[in-house]
Amino acid sequence: MADQEKRAITIKKSDDISEWYTQVIINSDFVDYSAVSGCIVFRPSAYFCWNAVKEATDSMFMKAGIKNAYFPLLIPERFLEKEKEHIEGFSPEVAWVTETGNSKLSERLAIRPTSETIMYDSFSKWIRSWRDLPLRLNQWNSVVRWEFKHPTPLLRSREFLWNEGHTVFATEGEANAERDQILGIYAEVTKEYLALPGIIGQKTDYEKFAGGQASYSIEHLLPNGYSIQGPDFHNDGQNFAKAFDIKFIDKNNETQYAYQNTFAISTRELGAMVMMHGDDRGLVIPPKISMIQVVVIPIYKDANREAILAYAKRISHELEKYARVYLDDRDDYSVGWKFNEWELKGVPIRIEIGSKELESNGLVLVTRHDMKKAQCSSYSIGETVEKELSRVQRELYDRALLFIKEKIKKVNSYEELKKAILEGNMAQAQWCGQTECELKIKEETGAKSTNMPFDAQQNVAGNCIYCGKPSKHVVNFAKSY
């Protein structure tokens, strides 16, 4: 079938992961290109994944006391200019609205690259006294950053979906305490839903958020040794409060500037998920976020068609109580075509029902991530499928974790660092804290500092991998998206 040939993955993941990635996400109907360069369409399967991530995160935010709100898409130019570093960080990527109908606007409006400036204008009106704090708001939206670098669907899209958490506190202590709570939520979502291990740590000063004081991130290391920044948390101190006049009267009747944080998880996570779990057959989607968790495929000839279809329907119906099931009883596609199709789309479990299964009251269950085939009884099939789905979810994470552990190389010399990067690994090194050394390493190896992992800082004693001065931090270096 010509249709099927067109959709086949023609390249191995290990041969050229970039080309493989593009073929997989497009041919599996996960996402598609659009008429606007760098902006993609999330097709139902991808949008389902994102929605599952969003709902999980959102319910944890709610429990933590964070409320949802919505602010305008358009931001007046004068707002963006209020915080100097912030505008410098974003101005090359901002898309502007300059006219409506036939008339030119008196002031340009930015399509939000992020919403600090429009939100904080409101915050400054709403916050008057210590009684108004803390104010912890979040919004789910999309932002536009007209990046000039080569766009890659999901990993580097000009418009992407995310959450923007923006919180305000009376004291620095309270603001700082929020960090671990939020990073904890993100770590749980990436682990439990996307089955992605994350490396949690602080960004270097050079890599931190424009206008912020300290940034923290969860980094995902990918099979090609590239790292991609996952969710992040920024401690903004009083920078924005001073620029946007967010002040309050404290308990001693004195005027104080507030302390602020921002945090986000975005649709880049789906790109990392595809890169990490997918294989030469196509996508591998973790069960918890998969639109279809089980596909039932009846295998029949004209003579036994009715009996097998009836049995497949009964099994599907029974399974609906336990999982998101699709019965693929389309007559106009061959069984082989269907197998390929659902493997390409990454559906976690396939159930095959043929004449042998009909006779024995059994079925064949195939798990996508390891292609293991098992004969099962149809008796208590719901419980069997439930167990298998949680096994798949767990094994995807464990497999990824094992992989990451092997790819992080602790290096003790600059030669070792260069070798690690060249071999497609992440290098963990001691560093003096000077941006100069960090940038030299980036220039000479192509690897940038991803973050300073919390769990590696106990090994800080020693010397900077580049200049040999006493070390202040342990930093991970990797090529990155």
Ligand SMILES: [Zn+2]
């Ligand atoms: Zn140094």
